[in-house]
Amino acid sequence: MSRSRKTAAAGRAALGWAAAAGTLALACLPAAADARPVPGAAAAPVVRELRAARTIDPGREGIVEVAGYTGPRLGAGSTLTVTAPAGTELTGTPLDAAGYRGTVAPGGGSAAYTFTGTPATEAWHIRTFPFVVAVPAHAVPGTRLRGCALRLTDARGARRAAGACEVTVGLPGPTLTRPISGVLLDGRPEMSGTAHPGARITVRDKDERTACATTAAADGTWRCTPGPAFPSGANRLQATADLNGVSATSEQIRIAVR
Numbered sequence: 001m002s003r004s005r006k007t008a009a010a011g012r013a014a015l016g017w018a019a020a021a022g023t024l025a026l027a028c029l030p031a032a033a034d035a036r037p038v039p040g041a042a043a044a045p046v047v048r049e050l051r052a053a054r055t056i057d058p059g060r061e062g063i064v065e066v067a068g069y070t071g072p073r074l075g076a077g078s079t080l081t082v083t084a085p086a087g088t089e090l091t092g093t094p095l096d097a098a099g100y101r102g103t104v105a106p107g108g109g110s111a112a113y114t115f116t117g118t119p120a121t122e123a124w125h126i127r128t129f130p131f132v133v134a135v136p137a138h139a140v141p142g143t144r145l146r147g148c149a150l151r152l153t154d155a156r157g158a159r160r161a162a163g164a165c166e167v168t169v170g171l172p173g174p175t176l177t178r179p180i181s182g183v184l185l186d187g188r189p190e191m192s193g194t195a196h197p198g199a200r201i202t203v204r205d206k207d208e209r210t211a212c213a214t215t216a217a218a219d220g221t222w223r224c225t226p227g228p229a230f231p232s233g234a235n236r237l238q239a240t241a242d243l244n245g246v247s248a249t250s251e252q253i254r255i256a257v258r
Contacts, residue, residue, distance in 0.1 A: 049068060049161070049163050050068045050080075050152060051067050051068035052065060052066045052067075052082075052150060052163065054133065057135070057141075057170050057171070058136065058138065058139040058140075058170075058172065058196075059135065059139075061092075061134045062132070062133055062135070063094070063130045063132055063133075064082070064130070064132075065128035065131075066080060066129045067129070068161070068163070069125060069152055069160075069161050070125065071160055071161060073122055073123065074115065074152070074154050074160060075123070075154075076115055076116050076155065077114065077154070077155030078114070078115045078123060078124070078153065078154050078160075079112050079113065079114045079115070079152070079153050080112060080124065080150075080152045081111070081112040081150075081151045081152075082112070082150055082151075083110045083147065083150075083151075084108060084109050084110060084147070085146065085147050085148040085165070086145045086146055086167075087135075087136060087139065087145050088133050088134060088135050088136070088145060088167065089109075089134045090104055090105075090108045090109070090133055090134075091104065091108055091132045091133070091134050092132035093111050093113060093132070094130050095113060095129055097127065098117070099116055099117030099123070100114070100116065101114045108134070111131050113129055124152060124161075140169060140244065141171040141172075141199075141246050142168065142171070142243060142244025142245045143168070143169045143244070144167065144168050145166075145167040145168075146166055146167070148164070148165035148166070149162070149164055150163035150164070150165065168246070169246075170246055170248070171241060171242075171244075171247060171248045173241065173250055174196075174199065174201060174216070174239045174240070174248065174249070175194045175239075175250055176192075176193045176203070176238065176250040176251070176253055177192060178223075179191060179237075181253045181254050182254075182256075183255075184257075184258055185255055185257050185258065186258055187232075187257055187258070188226045188229045188230070189225075189230075190223060190224075190225050191224055191226070191237065191239075192221070192223035193221075193223075193239055194216070194220045194221055194222070195216040195220060195239075196216060196220065196241060196243060197217065197218050197219070198216060198218075198243060199215070199243040200213065200214075200216075200241070201213060201214050201215065201224070201239055201241055202242070203224065203226075203237055203239050204240070205230065205235050205236065205237060206236040211227075211237065212224035212225055216241070230255075230257045231257065233256070234256055235254070235257060236253065236254055237252065237255060238250055238252045238253075
């Protein structure tokens with residue numbers, strides 16, 4: 001499996017969703033104060049910032065985890081809602097914890113958790129809240145998809161916390177299929193593989209020296225040949241893809257040169 005070099009700081013995908021293999025970064029912006037009066041209250045509630053981060057490749061699902069509430073305890077009926085980033089779809093609320101009911105709106109434009117526990121529980125302070133986001137296969141790596149909104153309301157519907165997010169589509173990792181590992185090679189073997197169309201491909205050896213570089217074709221294939229010949233003996237190769245400010249790497253392969 002390839003790994004991306006550009007990941008957001010707080011994302012995790014450890015809830016068994018095998019499809020969540022790529023990269024989408026959510027950079028939260030400061031929340032604005034809510035000036036609307038709360039029925040029956042002397043003053044408007046304080047709105048605090050919520051946090052979320054995740055990275056996802058085109059055509060993949062990933063888990064966005066929301067956290068950051070530090071305000072007063074909110075009782076049963078309080079709700080955390082996420083609005084899907086533009087062009088994406090919310091597909092799941094996989095939290096497995098008593099006292100929370102997860103729902104996804106028809107069409108996947110939003111999803112929510114509603115707290116059903118007792119007021120004595122610090123409902124929104126002690127855990128993160130996962131929402132599954134699906135990014136379409138045609139999404140362009142490096143593109144920022146706006147419109148992700150985070151909102152926590154109390155049982156009366158008054159907003160208690162909020163956050164605005166930007167979504168950056170990640171880059172699928174390239175493959176390095178040739179040369180074939182375990183075959184004795186000459187000093188300048190042809191290297192090839194697949195990558196996102198238009199990505200800049202750089203192949204480096206075990207010492208991080210550039211062996212060759214090229215651009216992936218429209219059909220996603222690439223190939224290049226080393227300039228200086230590899231020295232005799234064992235070596236390792238790895239391909240890196242770069243496009244629109246995001247990058248990803250292939251698995252390493254071991255080679256032996258005559």
